[in-house]
Amino acid sequence: MNHPVRAPGEGLRADRVSLGIGGRLVLDGVTLATRPGETVGLLGPNGSGKSTLLRLLAGVLAPSAGAVTLDGRPLDRVGRRAVARRVATVQQQAHTQTELTVREVVALGRIPHRRSWTPMTPADLEAVARALERTGLADRADQSWHTLSGGERQRAQIARALAQEPGELLLDEPTNHLDIQYQLDLMELVTGLPVTTVIALHDLNLAAMYCDRLVVLREGRAVAGGTPSEVLTSELIGEVYGVPAEVTPGADGPVVRFLRRGAVPPGRADRS
Template sequence: MRIDIEDLTVALAGRDVLCGARLVAAEGEIAGLVGPNGSGKSTLLRTVYRHLRPRAGRVLLAGRDVRSLTAAAAARHIAALPQERGTETEFTVREMVAMGRSPYQRAFAGESAADLALVTAALTEVGLQGHGARPFAALSGGERQRVLLARAFAQQPDVLVLDEPTNHLDVQHQIELLALLRARRRTTLISLHDLNAAASLCDRLHVLHRGAVVASGPPREVLTPELLAEVFGVRAAVVDHPLTGDPLIAFDHRGADGR
């Protein structure tokens, strides 16, 4: 399903954090949000999965305002992996992942055989098969991240909304997670701090700066040295990755004066 964000303005504590943002994630497309801390990425994503209500504008899911959907209907279409993730819980890994099936279950109904199979498949996809009985609270940060991603997969959504999903993951698991997202080809909105990961993963990038979308398009067109200097305040060259051919950002870690 396609996501359209039209003239979205969101206020927090009386201040507009997003100001008239417009962007799109086409069906089956991975659309990335990049920008400095405080640019509005998380606020935008939280509005997409209805955690925040916009002051103006709207989020459209296949042409329909997400605010017009019931909570259960929205959850059947959109699965979210937010940054704020509670860790104090007595649930097991399997129980956490099984929560992804709740939008499809009637009140007081138990898990069906299909639900159990989907939970097992989701755990296998993120490399945690055989860990279902472990307490969620006892996991490392990276393991918790993979459990929550498995929960989103078990939800079988049309749209994935992922806020910094590679946080706390080592390099191997970051690469595996991004490969999973490529293989699944759900409509995806994802925020990433790692610009090289964003350039490799995303079909389209939207750059946020001070609450506004200042650039949108394919990574190669968007990630220019001029934009990196203006938005991120860094000196960098953009070259071809020697292994993949994707845009590769080479940052000047010595600073503009070369020291």
């Protein structure tokens, strides 16, 4: 994938960020620099720091060391409202007790662009309509959000994020609890968007198929980074996840096949 040239320091970047919570170092000196239009996958076991890194990138948390910058400026100097206009987030699962239509959920994405209690402008309405169309929800716009399936709810959350008209999109395990068809549909949608995306994933094969680059976290540290073919090896999977795996080339990137405990990946058996 070809990306526009961007000056050094531009875009969303975490530079050697660390964060301690409850006396424990959750992130330790992690660096992540995005390139325009690419999809970066965050991998690692539960508790490795993926969600925390996303919250730092979104400005929800502040690092205890290091800095998160947007176009070279620290997020706290950019301002929360300006960051909200530029950086959109999608959580694992969204819940609301309020009875909202799909259109109303998507319209929440326009809040950073509007003054409090002001009505939607024609530009707001157009942004919402575009987001609904892009996510295939235009025909569900007046339907209750609560009646949607899990995959449709995730698409509605992505539509809300798109209505913000962001340059960067952060997603935290968006495919969790979805059927395989919805997982693939969601990843096709996300990677086809004209934004820079950072996405935390558990599924290594989805990451290999859809991400331009991967960053692997373990116990709060970045232990590997690069293209899926460079990062996803049986050795790394064994070290980070503690499971044996066979990795073979595929048409859409490396293919990971997990092996039963005690099994030796073929490559290692050949060297023994």
